[in-house]
Each structure stands twice: as C-alpha cells, then as structure tokens.
Amino acid sequence: MGFSILMYSLIGIIIGILSSMFGFGGGFVVVPILFAFLPDSIPNEYLMHTAIGTSLAVMIINSFNSTYNHAKKGNVIWSVFKLLVGYIAIGSLLGGVLAVYIESDFLRFAFIGLLIYVLIMNLFKKSFTKEVEEQTFSLPKQRLASFIGMGIGFISTLLGIGGSVMTIPYLRNRGMRMIHAVALATPLGLPIAIVGAITYLIMGMQIEGMPSSTLGFIYLPALIGFTIGGFIGVPIGRSWAQKLSDIVFSKVYLILLFIVVIMMILS
Numbered sequence: 001m002g003f004s005i006l007m008y009s010l011i012g013i014i015i016g017i018l019s020s021m022f023g024f025g026g027g028f029v030v031v032p033i034l035f036a037f038l039p040d041s042i043p044n045e046y047l048m049h050t051a052i053g054t055s056l057a058v059m060i061i062n063s064f065n066s067t068y069n070h071a072k073k074g075n076v077i078w079s080v081f082k083l084l085v086g087y088i089a090i091g092s093l094l095g096g097v098l099a100v101y102i103e104s105d106f107l108r109f110a111f112i113g114l115l116i117y118v119l120i121m122n123l124f125k126k127s128f129t130k131e132v133e134e135q136t137f138s139l140p141k142q143r144l145a146s147f148i149g150m151g152i153g154f155i156s157t158l159l160g161i162g163g164s165v166m167t168i169p170y171l172r173n174r175g176m177r178m179i180h181a182v183a184l185a186t187p188l189g190l191p192i193a194i195v196g197a198i199t200y201l202i203m204g205m206q207i208e209g210m211p212s213s214t215l216g217f218i219y220l221p222a223l224i225g226f227t228i229g230g231f232i233g234v235p236i237g238r239s240w241a242q243k244l245s246d247i248v249f250s251k252v253y254l255i256l257l258f259i260v261v262i263m264m265i266l267s
Helices: 002-022 027-037 044-072 078-099 104-124 142-159 164-173 178-205 220-243 246-266
Strands: none
Touching (some): 002 220, 002 246, 027 044, 027 220, 044 178, 044 220, 078 142, 104 142, 104 164, 104 246, 142 164, 142 178, 164 178, 178 220, 178 246
C-alpha cells in the first residue's frame, strides 16, 4: 500500500496543478486513471462507480485548497458563486442517488460522450477562444440560473466530473475571462463533490464484495495519495494560471480536454 500511496501522490501533484489551473484536475484526470489502474479486488461491475466516488472525494479537498489559493488573488467572483451554488447542490443530490442504479459501462460511455460534445461545441464557438480583455459577463436571471445550476450538479455528480466541463464553457461564453471562470469552477464544484462523495460512500457500503481498501465506493490509497500531491500541486497551478494570457488559456483548456477524451476511449 505504501508504494501505491507514493505513486498516487506523484500523480496527485499533476492533479493539483490541473485542478487550480483549469478547474478539471479531479474527475477529468482521476476517473480515467483509476478506471485503468484500480486493483482486481474491486468487482468489475463497480470499477467506474469506485473511480467516480474516489474522484468526488478528492475534489472536496482540492476544491477547498484551490478556492483558497484563487481567493487570495481576488480571482473568485462571489456574486456568481452565491447565485449558482444552491441549485448545483440540489442537482448533485439527485445525480448521486440515481448513479448507483446505472451500469458502470453506461457511465463510462456517457462520460466520453459528454466530453466529445463539449469539445466539439467549443471548437466551433469562437466565443470560447476569443480574447476577453475586459470582463463583459452579466448575471443570468434567476429562472435560467436555477435550470443551469441544477443541470450542472445533476450531470456532474452522475459522472463524477466536478462541473467544470459545463461551468467553465457556460461562464466563458457569457463573457468571463478564463482566470475567473476557472477560479469559480472550484468552489462551485464543492457541493457536487460533497453531496456526490457522501452518496457514493453510503451506496457503496451496501455492496457486498468490496475490499477493505475501500470505504464505500471510495478507494482509500488513491484518496490519500492524491490529497498529499494536491497540496503541492494546487499553489503551482494557480501561479501558472495567473501568468497565462486569456486566449492561450482557453486554447490549452480545449487541448487538455481532447487528451482526456483519448485517455477514456483507450482505457
């Protein structure tokens, strides 16, 4: 187990960097890695559930850490956070309860399908990769905010992706600079991570045959290792994000999204 924690700690540094730099170091990286490397002791039909549950647990710690680092630099726009966070929490609860009743392979293909859709849509939308020199973002109306928030929470918890795959493109296409969109994706991911991780933990504890290295659908060696690495990687990622130009930031985001799609297809 010691070697496993060391290996996951090294990977956790990369996850921490990506989490604070692009908002998707959790589910986008954790889920594909764990799906490929989880031990044989975990029943095959619950591999994806365990990858997602662990991803959500890692997100809790990385989201707090990343939010703290971005808030210190004034990157978090709290008015947007207050508008969306409650609706995202409601959607998260619904998604977490439903996820245990869905087959692992379906979750995997749904995950891949969502990533491909988001990637294609934002490649064709010039607004995503257009340089935003001044903030032109305006708050959506309450009804639209409730629909967007619950949708983000529901889909994100169902697939264990933290919400950034929808939150960042949504905020970006409404005129928000990448640094602020990424900084918001981390605290807005907290209700998804908290509600989702608790749900996967409880649901997994009802399943017979899970090994002692798990707590529900959470794989403990990976959680410990990713957490240790995250405390090293998060401050590095925030520092790098601060230095990127807005247009380069948006293009690198889409490139990394493409890499994650390939990883999931090949795993």
